[in-house]
Amino acid sequence: MTSNHDVVIPTLDIRGDRIADDIAGFAALSESGPGVTRLAYSPLEREAHRIFSDRMQKLGLSVHTDAAGNTIAELAPTEPETDGRIIGTGSHLDSVPHGGRFDGIAGVVAAMEVARAVVRGGGARRRRWRFVVFAAEEGARFGQACNGSRMVAGLTRSAELDSLVDAAGVSMAVAMREVGLDPAAIASSRWNSDEWLGFIELHIEQGAVLESREIEVGVVDVISGSTRLLVTVRGQASHTGGTPMHLRRDALVTASECVLASDRIANNPEHHGTRVTVGRIEVRPGSITTIPGWAEFSVDIRDVDSDRQRRTAEELVAEFERIASRRNTDLDVELMGDTSPVVLPVWVADHIVAAAAELGMRYRILPSGASHDSQQVNRIAPTGMIFVPSRDGLSHVPEEFTSVEQIAAGTRVLLAALMRLDASV
Ligand SMILES: [Zn+2]
Incomplete structure:
Protein backbone atom coordinates (compact mmCIF):
# COMPACT_ATOMS: atom_id res chain seq x y z
CA MET A 1 0.00 0.00 0.00
CA GLY A 225 -8.13 -11.21 23.25
CA SER A 226 -10.50 -12.19 26.04
CA THR A 227 -12.17 -15.37 27.21
CA ARG A 228 -15.03 -15.03 29.68
CA LEU A 229 -16.40 -17.78 31.87
CA LEU A 230 -19.43 -17.94 34.13
CA VAL A 231 -18.80 -20.42 36.94
CA THR A 232 -21.62 -21.75 39.12
CA VAL A 233 -20.89 -23.63 42.32
CA ARG A 234 -23.58 -25.70 44.02
CA GLY A 235 -23.20 -26.91 47.60
CA GLN A 236 -25.76 -27.23 50.34
CA ALA A 237 -27.35 -24.33 52.20
CA SER A 238 -27.80 -25.11 55.87
CA HIS A 239 -27.84 -23.68 59.38
CA THR A 240 -24.54 -21.99 60.36
CA GLY A 241 -24.89 -23.04 63.97
CA GLY A 242 -26.12 -26.57 63.51
CA THR A 243 -23.76 -27.76 60.74
CA PRO A 244 -20.28 -28.82 61.88
CA MET A 245 -17.35 -27.69 59.71
CA HIS A 246 -16.50 -31.16 58.40
CA LEU A 247 -20.03 -31.72 57.03
CA ARG A 248 -20.30 -28.47 55.10
CA ARG A 249 -20.68 -28.06 51.37
CA ASP A 250 -20.04 -24.32 51.28
CA ALA A 251 -20.28 -22.95 47.72
CA LEU A 252 -18.63 -19.65 48.67
CA VAL A 253 -15.59 -21.36 50.19
CA THR A 254 -15.14 -23.28 46.91
CA ALA A 255 -15.61 -20.06 44.89
CA SER A 256 -13.11 -18.22 47.11
CA GLU A 257 -10.50 -20.87 46.56
CA CYS A 258 -11.13 -20.62 42.80
CA VAL A 259 -10.58 -16.85 42.94
CA LEU A 260 -7.24 -17.31 44.68
CA ALA A 261 -6.26 -20.07 42.22
CA SER A 262 -7.02 -17.68 39.32
CA ASP A 263 -4.75 -15.06 40.82
CA ARG A 264 -2.00 -17.60 41.44
CA ILE A 265 -2.11 -19.05 37.91
CA ALA A 266 -2.13 -15.61 36.28
CA ASN A 267 0.91 -14.62 38.38
CA ASN A 268 2.86 -17.72 37.39
CA PRO A 269 5.93 -16.56 35.36
CA GLU A 270 4.92 -18.55 32.27
CA HIS A 271 1.76 -16.47 32.19
CA HIS A 272 3.62 -13.17 32.03
CA GLY A 273 1.22 -10.88 30.15
CA THR A 274 -1.89 -12.91 31.03
CA ARG A 275 -4.49 -11.08 33.10
CA VAL A 276 -7.21 -12.96 34.99
CA THR A 277 -9.98 -11.22 36.93
CA VAL A 278 -12.97 -12.34 38.94
CA GLY A 279 -15.03 -9.15 38.84
CA ARG A 280 -18.43 -10.37 39.95
CA ILE A 281 -19.54 -12.87 42.52
CA GLU A 282 -23.01 -13.63 43.78
CA VAL A 283 -23.87 -15.73 46.79
CA ARG A 284 -27.18 -17.30 47.80
CA PRO A 285 -29.14 -17.29 49.96
CA GLY A 286 -27.06 -14.35 51.20
CA SER A 287 -27.91 -14.66 54.86
CA ILE A 288 -25.63 -14.22 57.88
CA THR A 289 -26.93 -17.40 59.48
CA THR A 290 -27.11 -19.71 56.44
CA ILE A 291 -24.16 -21.49 54.80
CA PRO A 292 -23.98 -20.34 51.16
CA GLY A 293 -25.41 -23.17 49.07
CA TRP A 294 -24.86 -21.44 45.76
CA ALA A 295 -22.25 -19.10 44.33
CA GLU A 296 -21.70 -17.79 40.86
CA PHE A 297 -18.70 -15.80 39.59
CA SER A 298 -17.33 -14.43 36.35
CA VAL A 299 -13.79 -15.00 35.12
CA ASP A 300 -12.24 -12.68 32.56
CA ILE A 301 -9.01 -13.86 30.89
CA ARG A 302 -7.02 -11.44 28.70
CA ASP A 303 -3.92 -12.11 26.68
CA VAL A 304 -2.05 -10.93 23.61
CA ASP A 305 -1.11 -14.57 22.92
CA SER A 306 -4.03 -16.50 21.47
CA ASP A 307 -2.86 -20.01 22.43
CA ARG A 308 -1.92 -19.01 25.94
CA GLN A 309 -5.31 -17.31 26.41
CA ARG A 310 -7.18 -20.56 25.69
CA ARG A 311 -4.65 -22.69 27.58
CA THR A 312 -5.13 -20.47 30.64
CA ALA A 313 -8.91 -20.94 30.43
CA GLU A 314 -8.48 -24.74 30.29
CA GLU A 315 -5.99 -24.68 33.14
CA LEU A 316 -8.36 -22.61 35.28
CA VAL A 317 -11.35 -24.86 34.62
CA ALA A 318 -9.33 -27.98 35.48
CA GLU A 319 -8.16 -26.36 38.72
CA PHE A 320 -11.70 -25.18 39.59
CA GLU A 321 -12.97 -28.75 39.11
CA ARG A 322 -10.29 -30.13 41.41
CA ILE A 323 -11.16 -27.56 44.09
CA ALA A 324 -14.90 -28.19 43.78
CA SER A 325 -14.60 -31.95 44.08
CA ARG A 326 -12.21 -31.71 47.04
CA ARG A 327 -14.80 -29.56 48.79
CA ASN A 328 -17.69 -31.82 47.82
CA THR A 329 -19.42 -29.18 45.73
CA ASP A 330 -20.65 -29.24 42.12
CA LEU A 331 -19.26 -26.97 39.46
CA ASP A 332 -20.70 -25.77 36.19
CA VAL A 333 -18.70 -23.64 33.74
CA GLU A 334 -20.28 -21.74 30.88
CA LEU A 335 -18.32 -19.95 28.15
CA MET A 336 -19.79 -16.43 27.98
CA GLY A 337 -17.52 -14.95 25.35
CA ASP A 338 -14.32 -15.67 23.48
CA THR A 339 -12.39 -13.27 21.28
CA SER A 340 -8.91 -13.80 19.86
CA PRO A 341 -6.10 -11.25 20.09
ZN1 LIG B 1 -14.26 1.27 24.85
Whole structure:
Protein backbone atom coordinates (compact mmCIF):
# COMPACT_ATOMS: atom_id res chain seq x y z
CA MET A 1 0.00 0.00 0.00
CA THR A 2 1.52 3.32 -1.00
CA SER A 3 0.37 6.83 -0.46
CA ASN A 4 0.58 9.97 -2.48
CA HIS A 5 3.27 12.39 -1.47
CA ASP A 6 1.13 15.45 -2.08
CA VAL A 7 -0.97 14.87 1.03
CA VAL A 8 -1.92 18.23 2.41
CA ILE A 9 -1.58 18.18 6.18
CA PRO A 10 -4.90 19.56 7.29
CA THR A 11 -4.70 22.75 9.21
CA LEU A 12 -8.42 22.24 9.60
CA ASP A 13 -9.77 23.51 12.82
CA ILE A 14 -10.07 20.89 15.60
CA ARG A 15 -11.73 22.73 18.44
CA GLY A 16 -11.54 21.71 22.08
CA ASP A 17 -14.64 23.67 23.07
CA ARG A 18 -16.83 21.64 20.72
CA ILE A 19 -15.26 18.40 21.97
CA ALA A 20 -15.91 19.49 25.58
CA ASP A 21 -19.58 20.24 24.77
CA ASP A 22 -20.08 16.83 23.19
CA ILE A 23 -18.50 15.02 26.13
CA ALA A 24 -20.66 16.91 28.63
CA GLY A 25 -23.77 16.22 26.53
CA PHE A 26 -23.20 12.46 26.46
CA ALA A 27 -22.18 12.33 30.14
CA ALA A 28 -25.57 13.78 31.07
CA LEU A 29 -27.26 10.68 29.64
CA SER A 30 -26.84 8.33 32.58
CA GLU A 31 -28.71 6.31 35.14
CA SER A 32 -28.35 7.72 38.64
CA GLY A 33 -25.42 6.91 40.90
CA PRO A 34 -21.73 7.68 40.60
CA GLY A 35 -20.15 7.95 37.15
CA VAL A 36 -21.85 7.14 33.87
CA THR A 37 -24.21 4.18 33.47
CA ARG A 38 -25.47 3.83 29.91
CA LEU A 39 -25.73 0.13 29.25
CA ALA A 40 -25.69 -1.80 25.99
CA TYR A 41 -29.04 -1.77 24.16
CA SER A 42 -30.68 0.47 26.79
CA PRO A 43 -32.90 3.46 26.00
CA LEU A 44 -30.05 5.74 27.19
CA GLU A 45 -27.63 4.22 24.70
CA ARG A 46 -30.21 4.73 21.96
CA GLU A 47 -30.66 8.36 23.05
CA ALA A 48 -26.90 8.89 22.75
CA HIS A 49 -26.98 7.41 19.23
CA ARG A 50 -29.86 9.73 18.38
CA ILE A 51 -27.83 12.79 19.45
CA PHE A 52 -24.92 11.64 17.28
CA SER A 53 -27.33 11.07 14.41
CA ASP A 54 -28.91 14.54 14.79
CA ARG A 55 -25.53 16.29 14.85
CA MET A 56 -24.30 14.45 11.78
CA GLN A 57 -27.54 15.10 9.88
CA LYS A 58 -27.34 18.81 10.66
CA LEU A 59 -23.85 18.76 9.14
CA GLY A 60 -25.33 17.35 5.96
CA LEU A 61 -24.24 13.75 6.31
CA SER A 62 -26.60 10.90 5.47
CA VAL A 63 -27.23 8.81 8.56
CA HIS A 64 -28.83 5.46 9.23
CA THR A 65 -29.03 2.99 12.10
CA ASP A 66 -28.69 -0.65 11.09
CA ALA A 67 -30.49 -3.68 12.54
CA ALA A 68 -27.67 -4.21 15.05
CA GLY A 69 -28.14 -0.66 16.36
CA ASN A 70 -24.93 0.74 14.88
CA THR A 71 -25.35 4.33 13.71
CA ILE A 72 -23.48 5.22 10.56
CA ALA A 73 -23.08 8.70 9.07
CA GLU A 74 -21.64 9.04 5.59
CA LEU A 75 -19.94 12.06 4.06
CA ALA A 76 -19.70 12.20 0.28
CA PRO A 77 -16.37 12.96 -1.42
CA THR A 78 -15.70 16.40 -2.88
CA GLU A 79 -13.77 15.02 -5.87
CA PRO A 80 -14.36 12.10 -8.23
CA GLU A 81 -13.84 8.95 -6.19
CA THR A 82 -10.46 7.22 -6.37
CA ASP A 83 -11.69 3.63 -6.48
CA GLY A 84 -14.98 3.65 -4.60
CA ARG A 85 -13.47 2.29 -1.38
CA ILE A 86 -14.55 3.87 1.87
CA ILE A 87 -12.63 5.03 4.93
CA GLY A 88 -14.09 5.30 8.40
CA THR A 89 -13.67 6.20 12.04
CA GLY A 90 -15.72 5.83 15.20
CA SER A 91 -16.17 4.03 18.51
CA HIS A 92 -19.01 3.33 20.98
CA LEU A 93 -21.36 5.24 23.30
CA ASP A 94 -22.43 2.59 25.80
CA SER A 95 -20.72 2.24 29.18
CA VAL A 96 -20.17 -0.22 32.01
CA PRO A 97 -22.20 0.34 35.22
CA HIS A 98 -20.75 3.41 36.98
CA GLY A 99 -18.07 3.91 34.36
CA GLY A 100 -16.44 7.05 33.06
CA ARG A 101 -17.16 9.76 30.50
CA PHE A 102 -14.48 8.84 28.00
CA ASP A 103 -14.33 5.11 27.23
CA GLY A 104 -15.75 4.93 23.70
CA ILE A 105 -17.09 8.47 23.89
CA ALA A 106 -13.66 9.99 23.19
CA GLY A 107 -13.57 8.18 19.83
CA VAL A 108 -17.11 9.25 18.95
CA VAL A 109 -16.59 12.91 19.81
CA ALA A 110 -13.29 12.79 17.89
CA ALA A 111 -15.19 11.42 14.89
CA MET A 112 -17.85 14.15 15.25
CA GLU A 113 -15.17 16.86 15.42
CA VAL A 114 -13.37 15.42 12.38
CA ALA A 115 -16.69 15.52 10.50
CA ARG A 116 -17.26 19.15 11.50
CA ALA A 117 -13.68 20.10 10.62
CA VAL A 118 -13.79 18.62 7.13
CA VAL A 119 -17.32 19.80 6.33
CA ARG A 120 -16.72 23.36 7.53
CA GLY A 121 -13.04 23.60 6.70
CA GLY A 122 -13.30 22.30 3.19
CA GLY A 123 -10.40 20.46 1.63
CA ALA A 124 -10.53 17.92 -1.15
CA ARG A 125 -11.62 14.37 -0.36
CA ARG A 126 -11.66 11.58 -2.86
CA ARG A 127 -13.36 8.92 -0.81
CA ARG A 128 -16.58 8.47 1.13
CA TRP A 129 -15.94 8.89 4.86
CA ARG A 130 -18.06 6.97 7.37
CA PHE A 131 -18.47 8.00 10.99
CA VAL A 132 -19.64 5.06 13.02
CA VAL A 133 -21.06 4.53 16.51
CA PHE A 134 -21.02 0.83 17.31
CA ALA A 135 -23.79 -0.57 19.51
CA ALA A 136 -23.29 -2.48 22.74
CA GLU A 137 -19.50 -2.55 22.86
CA GLU A 138 -19.23 -3.19 26.58
CA GLY A 139 -19.55 -6.81 27.69
CA ALA A 140 -20.67 -5.80 31.18
CA ARG A 141 -24.39 -6.34 30.52
CA PHE A 142 -24.55 -9.51 28.40
CA GLY A 143 -21.11 -11.02 28.97
CA GLN A 144 -20.07 -10.64 25.36
CA ALA A 145 -18.28 -7.48 24.21
CA CYS A 146 -18.21 -5.64 20.88
CA ASN A 147 -21.69 -6.75 19.87
CA GLY A 148 -22.44 -4.17 17.17
CA SER A 149 -19.02 -4.57 15.59
CA ARG A 150 -19.26 -8.38 15.79
CA MET A 151 -22.51 -8.17 13.82
CA VAL A 152 -20.90 -5.88 11.27
CA ALA A 153 -18.16 -8.50 10.85
CA GLY A 154 -20.71 -11.34 10.59
CA LEU A 155 -19.51 -12.98 13.82
CA THR A 156 -22.86 -13.17 15.64
CA ARG A 157 -25.96 -14.93 14.37
CA SER A 158 -29.51 -13.96 15.29
CA ALA A 159 -30.09 -17.31 17.04
CA GLU A 160 -27.32 -16.55 19.55
CA LEU A 161 -29.07 -13.40 20.77
CA ASP A 162 -31.56 -15.41 22.83
CA SER A 163 -28.83 -17.08 24.87
CA LEU A 164 -26.95 -13.90 25.83
CA VAL A 165 -28.75 -12.84 29.00
CA ASP A 166 -28.20 -9.98 31.44
CA ALA A 167 -28.31 -10.14 35.26
CA ALA A 168 -32.06 -9.42 35.23
CA GLY A 169 -32.72 -12.35 32.88
CA VAL A 170 -33.33 -10.15 29.82
CA SER A 171 -31.88 -11.65 26.64
CA MET A 172 -30.05 -9.51 24.11
CA ALA A 173 -32.78 -10.28 21.58
CA VAL A 174 -35.47 -8.96 23.96
CA ALA A 175 -33.38 -5.90 24.90
CA MET A 176 -32.88 -5.11 21.21
CA ARG A 177 -36.59 -5.40 20.44
CA GLU A 178 -37.43 -3.19 23.42
CA VAL A 179 -35.37 -0.35 21.92
CA GLY A 180 -36.84 -0.83 18.45
CA LEU A 181 -34.11 -2.94 16.83
CA ASP A 182 -34.64 -6.17 14.92
CA PRO A 183 -32.50 -9.05 16.22
CA ALA A 184 -33.75 -11.30 13.40
CA ALA A 185 -32.30 -8.95 10.80
CA ILE A 186 -28.74 -8.48 12.09
CA ALA A 187 -27.29 -10.24 9.04
CA SER A 188 -28.31 -7.14 7.07
CA SER A 189 -25.89 -5.02 9.12
CA ARG A 190 -22.89 -6.93 7.79
CA TRP A 191 -20.20 -4.89 6.02
CA ASN A 192 -18.61 -5.86 2.73
CA SER A 193 -14.82 -5.91 2.90
CA ASP A 194 -14.48 -5.07 -0.82
CA GLU A 195 -16.01 -1.68 -0.05
CA TRP A 196 -13.48 -0.70 2.61
CA LEU A 197 -10.00 0.77 2.38
CA GLY A 198 -9.42 1.35 6.08
CA PHE A 199 -10.78 2.30 9.48
CA ILE A 200 -9.20 4.15 12.43
CA GLU A 201 -10.59 4.21 15.98
CA LEU A 202 -9.46 6.74 18.58
CA HIS A 203 -9.82 5.47 22.15
CA ILE A 204 -8.55 6.27 25.63
CA GLU A 205 -5.59 4.10 26.60
CA GLN A 206 -7.14 2.67 29.80
CA GLY A 207 -3.58 2.19 31.04
CA ALA A 208 -0.80 4.49 32.23
CA VAL A 209 1.95 4.06 29.62
CA LEU A 210 1.31 7.32 27.72
CA GLU A 211 0.79 9.47 30.82
CA SER A 212 3.85 8.13 32.64
CA ARG A 213 6.07 8.90 29.64
CA GLU A 214 4.34 12.16 28.72
CA ILE A 215 3.50 10.88 25.26
CA GLU A 216 0.57 12.42 23.38
CA VAL A 217 -0.61 9.48 21.28
CA GLY A 218 -0.26 5.74 21.25
CA VAL A 219 -0.39 3.70 18.06
CA VAL A 220 -1.74 0.23 18.75
CA ASP A 221 0.00 -2.79 17.21
CA VAL A 222 -1.91 -5.65 18.87
CA ILE A 223 -5.20 -5.90 20.77
CA SER A 224 -5.60 -8.43 23.58
CA GLY A 225 -8.13 -11.21 23.25
CA SER A 226 -10.50 -12.19 26.04
CA THR A 227 -12.17 -15.37 27.21
CA ARG A 228 -15.03 -15.03 29.68
CA LEU A 229 -16.40 -17.78 31.87
CA LEU A 230 -19.43 -17.94 34.13
CA VAL A 231 -18.80 -20.42 36.94
CA THR A 232 -21.62 -21.75 39.12
CA VAL A 233 -20.89 -23.63 42.32
CA ARG A 234 -23.58 -25.70 44.02
CA GLY A 235 -23.20 -26.91 47.60
CA GLN A 236 -25.76 -27.23 50.34
CA ALA A 237 -27.35 -24.33 52.20
CA SER A 238 -27.80 -25.11 55.87
CA HIS A 239 -27.84 -23.68 59.38
CA THR A 240 -24.54 -21.99 60.36
CA GLY A 241 -24.89 -23.04 63.97
CA GLY A 242 -26.12 -26.57 63.51
CA THR A 243 -23.76 -27.76 60.74
CA PRO A 244 -20.28 -28.82 61.88
CA MET A 245 -17.35 -27.69 59.71
CA HIS A 246 -16.50 -31.16 58.40
CA LEU A 247 -20.03 -31.72 57.03
CA ARG A 248 -20.30 -28.47 55.10
CA ARG A 249 -20.68 -28.06 51.37
CA ASP A 250 -20.04 -24.32 51.28
CA ALA A 251 -20.28 -22.95 47.72
CA LEU A 252 -18.63 -19.65 48.67
CA VAL A 253 -15.59 -21.36 50.19
CA THR A 254 -15.14 -23.28 46.91
CA ALA A 255 -15.61 -20.06 44.89
CA SER A 256 -13.11 -18.22 47.11
CA GLU A 257 -10.50 -20.87 46.56
CA CYS A 258 -11.13 -20.62 42.80
CA VAL A 259 -10.58 -16.85 42.94
CA LEU A 260 -7.24 -17.31 44.68
CA ALA A 261 -6.26 -20.07 42.22
CA SER A 262 -7.02 -17.68 39.32
CA ASP A 263 -4.75 -15.06 40.82
CA ARG A 264 -2.00 -17.60 41.44
CA ILE A 265 -2.11 -19.05 37.91
CA ALA A 266 -2.13 -15.61 36.28
CA ASN A 267 0.91 -14.62 38.38
CA ASN A 268 2.86 -17.72 37.39
CA PRO A 269 5.93 -16.56 35.36
CA GLU A 270 4.92 -18.55 32.27
CA HIS A 271 1.76 -16.47 32.19
CA HIS A 272 3.62 -13.17 32.03
CA GLY A 273 1.22 -10.88 30.15
CA THR A 274 -1.89 -12.91 31.03
CA ARG A 275 -4.49 -11.08 33.10
CA VAL A 276 -7.21 -12.96 34.99
CA THR A 277 -9.98 -11.22 36.93
CA VAL A 278 -12.97 -12.34 38.94
CA GLY A 279 -15.03 -9.15 38.84
CA ARG A 280 -18.43 -10.37 39.95
CA ILE A 281 -19.54 -12.87 42.52
CA GLU A 282 -23.01 -13.63 43.78
CA VAL A 283 -23.87 -15.73 46.79
CA ARG A 284 -27.18 -17.30 47.80
CA PRO A 285 -29.14 -17.29 49.96
CA GLY A 286 -27.06 -14.35 51.20
CA SER A 287 -27.91 -14.66 54.86
CA ILE A 288 -25.63 -14.22 57.88
CA THR A 289 -26.93 -17.40 59.48
CA THR A 290 -27.11 -19.71 56.44
CA ILE A 291 -24.16 -21.49 54.80
CA PRO A 292 -23.98 -20.34 51.16
CA GLY A 293 -25.41 -23.17 49.07
CA TRP A 294 -24.86 -21.44 45.76
CA ALA A 295 -22.25 -19.10 44.33
CA GLU A 296 -21.70 -17.79 40.86
CA PHE A 297 -18.70 -15.80 39.59
CA SER A 298 -17.33 -14.43 36.35
CA VAL A 299 -13.79 -15.00 35.12
CA ASP A 300 -12.24 -12.68 32.56
CA ILE A 301 -9.01 -13.86 30.89
CA ARG A 302 -7.02 -11.44 28.70
CA ASP A 303 -3.92 -12.11 26.68
CA VAL A 304 -2.05 -10.93 23.61
CA ASP A 305 -1.11 -14.57 22.92
CA SER A 306 -4.03 -16.50 21.47
CA ASP A 307 -2.86 -20.01 22.43
CA ARG A 308 -1.92 -19.01 25.94
CA GLN A 309 -5.31 -17.31 26.41
CA ARG A 310 -7.18 -20.56 25.69
CA ARG A 311 -4.65 -22.69 27.58
CA THR A 312 -5.13 -20.47 30.64
CA ALA A 313 -8.91 -20.94 30.43
CA GLU A 314 -8.48 -24.74 30.29
CA GLU A 315 -5.99 -24.68 33.14
CA LEU A 316 -8.36 -22.61 35.28
CA VAL A 317 -11.35 -24.86 34.62
CA ALA A 318 -9.33 -27.98 35.48
CA GLU A 319 -8.16 -26.36 38.72
CA PHE A 320 -11.70 -25.18 39.59
CA GLU A 321 -12.97 -28.75 39.11
CA ARG A 322 -10.29 -30.13 41.41
CA ILE A 323 -11.16 -27.56 44.09
CA ALA A 324 -14.90 -28.19 43.78
CA SER A 325 -14.60 -31.95 44.08
CA ARG A 326 -12.21 -31.71 47.04
CA ARG A 327 -14.80 -29.56 48.79
CA ASN A 328 -17.69 -31.82 47.82
CA THR A 329 -19.42 -29.18 45.73
CA ASP A 330 -20.65 -29.24 42.12
CA LEU A 331 -19.26 -26.97 39.46
CA ASP A 332 -20.70 -25.77 36.19
CA VAL A 333 -18.70 -23.64 33.74
CA GLU A 334 -20.28 -21.74 30.88
CA LEU A 335 -18.32 -19.95 28.15
CA MET A 336 -19.79 -16.43 27.98
CA GLY A 337 -17.52 -14.95 25.35
CA ASP A 338 -14.32 -15.67 23.48
CA THR A 339 -12.39 -13.27 21.28
CA SER A 340 -8.91 -13.80 19.86
CA PRO A 341 -6.10 -11.25 20.09
CA VAL A 342 -5.66 -9.26 16.89
CA VAL A 343 -2.50 -7.94 15.24
CA LEU A 344 -3.44 -4.73 13.44
CA PRO A 345 -2.04 -4.10 9.94
CA VAL A 346 1.25 -2.24 9.95
CA TRP A 347 0.46 -0.06 6.94
CA VAL A 348 -2.48 1.62 8.72
CA ALA A 349 -0.33 2.15 11.83
CA ASP A 350 2.33 3.65 9.55
CA HIS A 351 -0.16 6.29 8.38
CA ILE A 352 -0.97 7.15 12.00
CA VAL A 353 2.73 7.33 12.88
CA ALA A 354 3.41 9.55 9.86
CA ALA A 355 0.48 11.79 10.81
CA ALA A 356 1.73 12.14 14.39
CA ALA A 357 5.26 12.87 13.18
CA GLU A 358 4.03 15.52 10.72
CA LEU A 359 2.13 17.21 13.52
CA GLY A 360 5.22 17.15 15.74
CA MET A 361 3.60 14.93 18.34
CA ARG A 362 5.27 12.37 20.52
CA TYR A 363 3.94 8.88 19.87
CA ARG A 364 4.65 5.34 20.93
CA ILE A 365 3.69 1.93 19.54
CA LEU A 366 1.94 -0.10 22.22
CA PRO A 367 -0.43 -3.06 22.69
CA SER A 368 -4.01 -2.70 23.89
CA GLY A 369 -4.90 -4.61 27.03
CA ALA A 370 -8.61 -3.94 26.57
CA SER A 371 -10.72 -5.26 23.71
CA HIS A 372 -12.16 -2.86 21.18
CA ASP A 373 -14.54 -2.71 18.24
CA SER A 374 -11.42 -2.35 16.07
CA GLN A 375 -10.70 -6.03 16.72
CA GLN A 376 -13.89 -7.00 14.89
CA VAL A 377 -13.81 -4.24 12.28
CA ASN A 378 -10.31 -5.34 11.26
CA ARG A 379 -11.84 -8.52 9.82
CA ILE A 380 -13.61 -6.35 7.25
CA ALA A 381 -11.51 -3.20 6.93
CA PRO A 382 -7.78 -2.86 7.70
CA THR A 383 -7.89 -1.02 11.01
CA GLY A 384 -5.66 1.20 13.12
CA MET A 385 -6.06 2.55 16.63
CA ILE A 386 -4.97 5.83 18.21
CA PHE A 387 -4.73 5.93 22.00
CA VAL A 388 -4.92 9.13 24.04
CA PRO A 389 -3.68 9.21 27.68
CA SER A 390 -5.79 8.09 30.65
CA ARG A 391 -5.11 9.89 33.91
CA ASP A 392 -3.54 7.45 36.40
CA GLY A 393 -4.38 4.73 33.87
CA LEU A 394 -7.90 4.47 35.31
CA SER A 395 -10.92 3.35 33.29
CA HIS A 396 -14.36 1.76 33.82
CA VAL A 397 -14.64 3.92 36.96
CA PRO A 398 -16.07 7.40 37.54
CA GLU A 399 -12.50 8.78 37.96
CA GLU A 400 -11.71 7.99 34.31
CA PHE A 401 -10.27 11.19 32.80
CA THR A 402 -8.64 12.48 29.64
CA SER A 403 -8.37 16.24 29.12
CA VAL A 404 -10.04 18.01 26.22
CA GLU A 405 -6.58 19.08 25.02
CA GLN A 406 -5.42 15.46 24.98
CA ILE A 407 -8.49 14.36 23.03
CA ALA A 408 -8.06 17.29 20.64
CA ALA A 409 -4.41 16.34 20.06
CA GLY A 410 -5.44 12.76 19.28
CA THR A 411 -8.22 14.04 17.02
CA ARG A 412 -5.69 16.08 15.00
CA VAL A 413 -3.68 12.91 14.46
CA LEU A 414 -6.87 11.05 13.55
CA LEU A 415 -7.84 13.67 10.98
CA ALA A 416 -4.34 13.78 9.47
CA ALA A 417 -4.21 9.97 9.31
CA LEU A 418 -7.65 9.84 7.64
CA MET A 419 -6.49 12.43 5.09
CA ARG A 420 -3.52 10.18 4.35
CA LEU A 421 -5.84 7.20 3.91
CA ASP A 422 -8.10 9.32 1.71
CA ALA A 423 -5.17 10.11 -0.56
CA SER A 424 -3.73 6.61 -0.61
CA VAL A 425 -4.30 4.25 -3.50
ZN1 LIG B 1 -14.26 1.27 24.85
